[in-house]
Amino acid sequence: MKPPPFDYHGPVTLDEALGVLAETGPDGKVLAGGQSLIPLLNMRLAAPAHLVDINRLPGLDTIEAGPGGVRVGALARHAAVERSAAAAAVQPLLGQALRLVAHPVIRNRGTVVGSLVHADPSAEMPAVLALLGGSVRLARRGGEREVPAEEFFTGPMESALLPGEMAVSAFFPALPGRSGTAFRELARRHGDYAMAGVAAAVTLDDDFRIAAARVACVSVGPVPVVVDVTAACGPRPAASVDWDAVAAAVLDRIEPEADIHATAEYRRHLTGVLAVRALRDAAREASEDPEASDASDASEASEASEGEEGA
Structure with missing residues (x-):
């Protein structure tokens, strides 16, 4: 298949790029990694004139990690962020999620910010940004604005990006100490999009009781579904939490839909199972030696592989 005709622009400065976008308005589309845009063009699901x-x-390919979090530039590839030791030290959820994105060849070209702008509710990076309460920086000719995650994702494949704007970076906040x-x-x-997925973050207090717990669910709504389950966990040690009961609180907040890949009820069931696993492992990471968490990751990967083969 071939894309529809368009005018190609190859700016060499940010000001030049923003100028082209300002002039073309809704007819202009930014090409960064192209791993989402090019297929849409080839299938004629998108037809920008420019x-x-x-x-x-x-x-724009920077990865800046500091005590407050990680800022990722618009041209930072998935693979670069995945391999960044500095980013992993500040916000390990980035690497945990990026390892699940498609295949290495896709991650070598695709960009983190591009995935956010694409706003696919089945994608990993929007869920990570939503869970962490991050933000996306949007630039236009003459100014810029920072849009929080809860306002950025407005619907399936829709974001707060306006005509003439370009996403130049995204910020992923760090979590407090004793977090997993x-x-x-x-x-x-x-490598396929997930039928269901859950990102989890758990923070313990000084007595190693659950102080905060949140999840973000993918493939079960028009945007990433973020659920605060702190109250369901209660101020008690992770070992005494009834994770199945906590997962039930998550299921009350999702409205999965059926498609050719899975029924709504199967997606609901998967979300509950994955919420238990993600919350349990996040709590373990917050309280135990990192090597124990790595062993758990390997075990879960083996279980998931066996589950896929038997599906």
């Missing part, structure tokens, strides 16, 4: 290739712009994270999902085949 394509603005930002790959020549300097300074996990991302669990199940797909029909390795």
Whole structure:
């Protein structure tokens, strides 16, 4: 299949790119990694009159990790963020989620910010940003604005990005001390979008009781579904939490739909199972040696692989 005709623009500065976007308005589309956009063009599901290739712009491939969190530039590839030791030290959920994104060849070209702008409710990165309460920085000719995650995702494949704007970076906040994270999902085949997935973050207090717990669910709503389950966990040690009861609180908040891959009830069941696993492992990571969490990750990966083969 071939894309519809378009005018190609190859700006070499950010100001030039923003100028083209300002002039083309809703007819302009940014090309970064292209791993989502190019298939849409080829299938004629998108037909922008102008394509603005930002790959020549300097300074947009940065990964800045500091005590407050990780800021990822618009041209930072999935693989670069996944391999960043500095980013993993500040926000390990990034690497945990990126390992589940498609295949290595996709991660080598696709960008984290591009995935956020694409706003697929089945994708991992929107769920990570939503769970952490991050934000996306949008630039336009003459100014910029920072949009929080809860306002950025407005619907399936829809974001707060306006005509003439370009997403230049995304910020993923760090969690407090004694925090753990996990991302669990199940797909029909390795590399496919998940039929259901759950990202979890758990924080313990000084007495190692649950102080905060949140999950973000994918593939069960028009946008990532974030649920605060702190009250359901109660101020008690993780070992005494009834994770099945906590997962039930998550299921009350989701409204999965059926498609050719899974029924709504099967998606609901998967979300409950994955919520238990993700919350349990996030709590374990918050309270135990990191090597124990790594062993758990390997065990869960083996279980998921066996489950996919038997599906």
